[in-house]
Amino acid sequence: MTHLHNNKEVFGKSFLLGSAKAENLYFGYAKDMPIIDYHNHLEPDVISNNQNFRSPTAIWLDGDHYKWRAMRNFGIDEQFISGSASDPEKFKKWTEVVPYTLRNPLFHWTHLELKNPFGINEYLSTKNADSVYSRMNESLQTEDFLPQSIIRNFKVETLCTTDDPADDLSYHKALKDSNFATGVLPAFRPDSYINIVDPQHYLKAIRKLENVTDTTIHSTSDLLAALHSRIQYFADAGAKVADHGFEYFPDTALWTQNLETEFSDFLKGNKPVFSNPEALCGYLLKELCRMYNEKGWVQQFHVGATRNNNSDMLRKIGANSGYDAIGEQYFAQKMSVLLDDLNAKDQLTKTIIYNLNPTFNEVLASLAGNFNESGIKSKVQFGAAWWFLDQLDGMKKQMNTLSGIGLISTFVGMLTDSRSLLSFSRHNYFRRLLCDMFGSEMEKGLLPDDEEWIGKIIQDICYYNTKNYFGL
Known part of the structure; x- marks a missing residue:
């Protein structure tokens, strides 16, 4: 391995840029654009404490x-x-x-x-x-x-963390009141309150929500009222985004009065389990989507994962520790029913769909195009390559699918979806790939040989589309 340190140019100036056109696009248009990282898992206390x-x-x-x-x-x-x-x-x-x-x-x-x-x-x-x-x-x-210095170094203009509805958002508020120029906005992630995976963990989350809202939750209407109050709380703190992660996408038409009665008994401790978590999740999801629309938020759906597959390691070290995988459940039809129902009632807000199973890339890209609205560019977005697909091949496939079925020119671009402050370098990675794809096709005559025209599209994808879509 002695050769490992001899190369002085580790991923140098032309990294990923396979043509002169690509280099011109990257250095002339993409490289210095600010970053808007609209979905990540950074810890707001780390940013605020700045240690x-x-x-x-x-x-x-x-x-x-x-x-x-x-x-x-x-x-x-x-x-x-x-x-x-x-x-x-x-x-x-x-x-x-x-x-x-x-x-x-x-x-x-x-x-x-x-x-x-x-x-x-x-x-x-x-x-x-x-x-x-x-x-x-x-x-x-x-x-x-320092954390804030690292963020400044990467030219991050705005970032959105991922937060529990019961969070007091004290660190976001402290950052807003400080002289830190980067906007650090919360994002509403209510999965723990609408999806029963483990009954005891679910009830523990409900108790937490009761405490923070000073209410008693004995029904879906109580629960929705509590979540609505937290949506307002998040909005007051600057939130513009809600986020959901699904192992399966729920059927939103299963809820009945009998299930309502059973769920109430479950919340009161009269039943140890609830018989139909999918029906509950679907019902609550649709109601939350209506609330997001009232606020003008962007809702994000992460689909296609199967989580915590190694039960032994889940028991030993907990969730989110590297034992997840790509799922194989088909979910597009149920999602289409939800979007259509909301759209028919003029209650569909801007929506980004992130797909982890590449089998469904074309399915979801075509689904997104069914629900557009005058004056909004790509209201429903086929979102950036996610998680296991957040690599060169996965990003190329996502962008090629979007190009072929939708409009890549209206794409809201890259996000880190990361817990690390160092991951902002992935925007550089994405921008180089994006410029290489466009530059290569300019060289081949597949796109106009007009750097100003193409460069404007590149800047839109890297920055302006995101800024406009999220209303920043």
Whole structure:
């Protein structure tokens, strides 16, 4: 592996840009556009408190289930992943894996993140692990690597976190009142209150919602009233987005009076389980969608995942730890029924559909085009490649599908969907790919040889479409 440090140009100026046209588009139009990251899982307390990270492991490896999965694939013991090993030990184990992540997006992401913001222009391996750790650690103790400084470095204009309806949003409010220029907006994620996966966990969430709204929840009308009050609370704090993640998309036409009575008994503790979680989820979802429309919010639907597949590891270390996968449930027809019902009643707000199962790319791209509205560009969006598809091939397929079935010129572009402040480099990754796709087709004569025309479309996809769509 001695050759790993000889190349001085790690993913250099022309990275992903396969033609002169692509380079002109990227450097002339895309590179310096501000970032609007309208869906991520960043922690608002970390941004607001603005404290130095304790180590490279803390900012780079903690909770990163992409890296965790790669380490497990390589046979690394769990103590060095989510376990009790020290920060330097975990980092060293990661460096064992990095040279073997070739052709996985982690290889690109890792080195892009080393370059920006750390300025480290080397391929990472065990041979330079100690040196890289030391240099990263030294940087992390400076003002330039405070969370807010990192966000400024990436030119992030606005970001939207993902928040529980019961959250008091104190950190968002503190940031709004501070001199931090980036808008940090909450996003409403009510999955825990509309989807019964585990009855006890669900009732625990309901108790939390009761406490924060100072109400008693014994019916769907009580629950919807509580959620409505939190939607208003979020709106007052600047929220413009609601978000839902579905393992299955619910049928929105199953709810009955008998189920209402049973659900009330369940909430009161008279029944240990509720018999039809899908019917409940579908009913509550439709009512929430109406509320989002009243507020003029954008609703986001994440579909196509199957979560927590390893029950042993779920028991040991909990959810969101790298044991999820692409699901195979067909959901488009149920989603179409919901969108049509809302549209017919003039209650359909702007909607973004993120798909994790590429089998359904064309299905969902065509579905999105059924519900447009005068004066709004692509009111229902076929959203960016998500999670396992957030890599070159997946992004190309998403954009090619959107181009062929809809209008990529009205696309709201990239988001990180990440828990890491360093992931803003993925916008750079996306922009380079986008410019390469357009530049390549300009070279071939498939698109006009007009950089100003195409460059304006590129800037729209990178920034302006998002700014207009979300009303920022």
